[in-house]
Amino acid sequence: MSIQKEYFGTLEDGTKVYRYKMRNKNGMEAHVLNIGAVLQSLIVPGKDGTSRDVVLGYADLEGYKVNGPNFGATIGRHANRIKDAKVVIDSVCYELEKNDGENNLHGGGKGYARVAYDVEEQEGEGKDTVTFRRRSPHMEQGFPGNLELKVSYTLTDQNQLFLRYEAVSDRATVINLTNHSYFNLDGHTSGSVYGHQLKVYSDKITNTDIHNVPDGTYLAVEGTPFDFREYKEIGKDINAEDALLRNRRGYDHNYVLRSNGKELVLAAEVLGATSGLHMQVYTNMPGMQLYTANYLDPEEGIRFKEDAQYHSHDAVCLETQFYPNACNIKEFPSDLFAAGEKYDYTTIYQFV
Numbered sequence: 001m002s003i004q005k006e007y008f009g010t011l012e013d014g015t016k017v018y019r020y021k022m023r024n025k026n027g028m029e030a031h032v033l034n035i036g037a038v039l040q041s042l043i044v045p046g047k048d049g050t051s052r053d054v055v056l057g058y059a060d061l062e063g064y065k066v067n068g069p070n071f072g073a074t075i076g077r078h079a080n081r082i083k084d085a086k087v088v089i090d091s092v093c094y095e096l097e098k099n100d101g102e103n104n105l106h107g108g109g110k111g112y113a114r115v116a117y118d119v120e121e122q123e124g125e126g127k128d129t130v131t132f133r134r135r136s137p138h139m140e141q142g143f144p145g146n147l148e149l150k151v152s153y154t155l156t157d158q159n160q161l162f163l164r165y166e167a168v169s170d171r172a173t174v175i176n177l178t179n180h181s182y183f184n185l186d187g188h189t190s191g192s193v194y195g196h197q198l199k200v201y202s203d204k205i206t207n208t209d210i211h212n213v214p215d216g217t218y219l220a221v222e223g224t225p226f227d228f229r230e231y232k233e234i235g236k237d238i239n240a241e242d243a244l245l246r247n248r249r250g251y252d253h254n255y256v257l258r259s260n261g262k263e264l265v266l267a268a269e270v271l272g273a274t275s276g277l278h279m280q281v282y283t284n285m286p287g288m289q290l291y292t293a294n295y296l297d298p299e300e301g302i303r304f305k306e307d308a309q310y311h312s313h314d315a316v317c318l319e320t321q322f323y324p325n326a327c328n329i330k331e332f333p334s335d336l337f338a339a340g341e342k343y344d345y346t347t348i349y350q351f352v
Contacts, residue, residue, distance in 0.1 A: 003021065004020070004023075005019070008033060008060075010061075020032050022128040024156065029042070031043075035061070037112070039055060039161075041055060041305070042349070044277055044351050047276050050275075052187035052188075052277070053188050053305065054279075055183055055315075056072075056304070059303040063299075063303065066302070070113045074132070075178045075319075076149070076176070077140070077176070078107050078174050078175070078327070079106055079289075080105070080289060082104040082324075082327060089173065094142050094143065094144060096108060101211055127157065133150050147167055150166040151166075160349070162346060162348050163348070163349075168337075168340060169341075172338050174326075174327040174335050178320060182293055183317070184196075184316070185270055193314065196273050197231040197234075198268065200288070200290065202221065202255035203220060203221060205218070206332075212247065212324075213325050214329065214332075216332070219244075226244075226251075231271065251292045254323050255289075261284055263284060264346065267282065270318075283347040284345055284346060285345050286333040287321055289324070293313055293316070293317065294312055297311060298311070
């Protein structure tokens, strides 16, 4: 295998942005950028001989400088919501940006999705890896500790894309990293994912308040629109008369996975409506946010890939992570890491 590097643009401070293309023996490709450690394209050959780009994204650098939807981006220092934009660590209350009403979302407006990373390339027999590194300085986004961060993408000849997140801080801090790719297995230009079949290996979700912040309780999915324990079309219940669904205009909820935090488990499976593509998601993270692109709309002056026009429910996100607001709910698996304690988690997107 080999990695192709091509110029993608230049940021205002002079930093050059490159696109790194990995391609396996089956014709599957992963294109990643050193801005936001972004997965820009994931091109998958189908059994019908047609290759499809199955993630939504922008055509050029101008879109990724803003990237409001966080297309394909690495999210940090803390993915998802933190109630009241506050976290207490070692009896110190840290005030965060309120960028989602009174709450903090994805670490704040200046998140990891729009910063540049250093890059390492490693070509190998049957697999290629592109690794992004950066130092998140103490009090960036309001979080304590200098965080050394490493995000690695590995494409294998088994049609697997590994995402490995490694981090360590010199002070106690919260760490919750994820990838925010928007998937459409019929191709990124094909419209609604209502016909996609989804299966989630989870019996419950974290219950939330009206602002979609977990309150520390759980809701069993049995008998609710959130039940994906067997394959079900995403569109079947998405418009059901359910307060949690109506509040978010669709799915935007954290599923409790059957993970012990160490071994990789099968979290979800997705079948394209027309393409025949089948994707499995494996992770050792405790939770997964199911999000159906509820607020996605065309952006004036910004070009999507292939001049596509994206709209609400044109994709599904499967964001493996610690539970939202875990830093403030002691009963949840903890995303608080001591100084020197290593954060090391993996997610795999496997096409079978």
